[in-house]
Amino acid sequence: MRRxxxxxxxxxxxxxxxxxxxxxxxxxxxxxxxxLSLQDDEARRLAEHLVIARKLLIEQPPEQRHALALQLTTxxxxxxxxxxxxxxxxxxxxxxxxxxxxxxxxxxLEQSGLWLRLASPGRSVSEINGGLRLADGSWLxxxxxxxxxxxxxxxxxxxxxxxPVLALxxxxxxxxxxxxxxxxxxxxATERIGLSDEVVVRESGSNDVxxxxxxxxxxxxxxxxxxxERTETLAAVGHDMRTPLARLRLRLENLxxxxxxxxxxxxxxxxxxxxDSLLAFLGGEKNGEPPVRTDLxxxxxxxxxxxQDQGRLVDYAGPDHLEMAVxxxxxxxxxxxxxxxxxxxxGRARVTLARQERxxxxxxxxxxxxxxxxxxxxxxxPFARLDEARQRNTRGLGLxxxxxxxxxxxxGGQLTLANRPEGGLRAxxxxxxxxxxxxx
Numbered sequence: 001m002r003r004x005x006x007x008x009x010x011x012x013x014x015x016x017x018x019x020x021x022x023x024x025x026x027x028x029x030x031x032x033x034x035x036l037s038l039q040d041d042e043a044r045r046l047a048e049h050l051v052i053a054r055k056l057l058i059e060q061p062p063e064q065r066h067a068l069a070l071q072l073t074t075x076x077x078x079x080x081x082x083x084x085x086x087x088x089x090x091x092x093x094x095x096x097x098x099x100x101x102x103x104x105x106x107x108x109l110e111q112s113g114l115w116l117r118l119a120s121p122g123r124s125v126s127e128i129n130g131g132l133r134l135a136d137g138s139w140l141x142x143x144x145x146x147x148x149x150x151x152x153x154x155x156x157x158x159x160x161x162x163x164p165v166l167a168l169x170x171x172x173x174x175x176x177x178x179x180x181x182x183x184x185x186x187x188x189a190t191e192r193i194g195l196s197d198e199v200v201v202r203e204s205g206s207n208d209v210x211x212x213x214x215x216x217x218x219x220x221x222x223x224x225x226x227x228x229e230r231t232e233t234l235a236a237v238g239h240d241m242r243t244p245l246a247r248l249r250l251r252l253e254n255l256x257x258x259x260x261x262x263x264x265x266x267x268x269x270x271x272x273x274x275x276d277s278l279l280a281f282l283g284g285e286k287n288g289e290p291p292v293r294t295d296l297x298x299x300x301x302x303x304x305x306x307x308q309d310q311g312r313l314v315d316y317a318g319p320d321h322l323e324m325a326v327x328x329x330x331x332x333x334x335x336x337x338x339x340x341x342x343x344x345x346x347g348r349a350r351v352t353l354a355r356q357e358r359x360x361x362x363x364x365x366x367x368x369x370x371x372x373x374x375x376x377x378x379x380x381x382p383f384a385r386l387d388e389a390r391q392r393n394t395r396g397l398g399l400x401x402x403x404x405x406x407x408x409x410x411x412g413g414q415l416t417l418a419n420r421p422e423g424g425l426r427a428x429x430x431x432x433x434x435x436x437x438x439x440x
Contacts, residue, residue: 011176043101046077046144050114050132051106053079053142058134065138078143085139095128182209186216241275291325291411296360299328300353303335312343318353324360324433326411334407335362337400338427342366346424355433362429370419379417380405404429 053072057065065081072079095116103110112132128144182205189199200217203210248268255261297319307314335351342349346366354361371379380401401417404427408415413431420426 011180042144043098044105046128046142047102047105047109049077050102050109050140050142054109054112054132054134054140057081057140058136062138069140076145078141078145080141081138082141083138085137098128179205181205182213186213189216189220242272245272245275289327289329291327293323294326294328294331295321295323296326296362297322297353299332300335300351300362303332303339304351307339307343307349313348314339314343315348315350316353317350319355322353322355322360324431326431327407330407330410334404334429335364337404338364338429341400341427342368342425345369358433358435360431360433362431364427365420365424367424370423370425371417373419376417376419380415401427 053069056072057068060068062083069079069081095118099114099116102114109132112134114130114132116128116130118128129142130144131139131141133139182201182203185201189201199220201213203213203217205213245268248264252261252264252268255264298321300318301316304314304316339349339351342364343366346368348367350363350365352361352363352365354363401415405415408429408431411431413429416428416430418426418428
């Protein structure tokens with residue numbers, strides 16, 4: 001399942017990326033400048049040491065130059081003298097800039113055939129070897145060691161520089177979270193719109209956010225007014241339609257018993273059921289019923305008993321008690337609709353209640369013809385009719401399963417329809433228990 005990052009997280013990630021890039025570029029440029037400065041300083045000190053060593057060696061007789069070279073050797077510089085010509089030095093293009101800097105600092109070394117090479121590349125302590133020709137044709141070899149400690153020093157400075165960056169990130173994150181707090185309030189209010197009383201969001205934040213909240217509050221007022229007007233209209237229409245139906249039933253009592261009277265009674269019953277289902281579906285957006293602790297096992301068993309008292313073939317299998325917080329009226333109607341649907345198309349209904357970990361399952365199985373696989377989602381839509389899959393004598397407006405789907409959605413559950421391998425349809429309501437729900 002793909003997980004979406006919140007707006008606060010996205011802004012924080014942008015802030016983190018921006019500061020990280022700025023920090024990295026700044027450190028790179030700073031270390032680059034420091035590296036060039038250190039290289040210039042290293043070239044100057046080496047040039048001074050070479051000039052002094054060359055002057056002292058050339059003033060001594062050849063037999064004393066070896067001993068003098070040892071005396072000129074320090075922790076940073078090795079000095080050796082040889083009367084023979086050295087082999088051609090390997091190319092060291094990377095040190096050409098340093099060689100030019102040495103000659104710039106000491107022009108007298110330009111005619112000495114100075115060459116450099118990197119003796120230990122890639123190590124924490126690098127060594128530059130080289131040589132130059134003395135006036136009598138002998139050669140002075142040298143080695144200059146420089147530690148990579150500047151990188152350790154650079155890492156330390158980077159760690160210190162990260163402290164204000166992290167402080168800026170934390171402070172920026174807190175400010176961003178506070179700035180976007182009105183949007184979180186707006187999100188919560190949006191989730192509740194049409195499901196409860198009007199929730200007016202307090203206008204706060206930037207001008208754009210205030211304008212958005214103001215527009216939302218106005219839109220919410222219009223929506224609730226429309227829902228209220230429609231609910232009141234439906235209640236009035238339902239009352240007005242039931243009145244003539246009641247009069248027709250009274251007049252029907254005076255008619256003799258025959259097939260015509262039975263047909264009229266069936267039609268009146270169906271019309272009443274159609275009115276009930278239409279009012280239940282169209283009046284369901286504003287459901288004021290709160291979730292209450294309910295024994296689902298007792299609720300389901302009571303519904304099954306009511307059908308059995310009518311002589312209907314309905315069986316129940318499940319525990320004697322299973323409690324959870326639900327909207328019992330709407331869930332009861334959903335279970336009744338599923339059982340009536342199973343009885344209408346299969347003649348028999350088997351109701352099962354079970355608990356699996358944090359899920360409560362309510363299954364209704366029938367022995368009917370089932371539903372084509374490609375139509376299983378379509379039948380959940382309002383006013384859906386699949387006469388080619390079911391019998392032609394379909395009653396009602398096709399709102400039964402739509403009412404069930406809406407009731408289950410209100411509980412945060414899931415309704416699933418599936419054809420059973422042995423034949424018939426299985427309608428399953430899956431309700432989710434809260435994490436702290438105890439076992440019963």
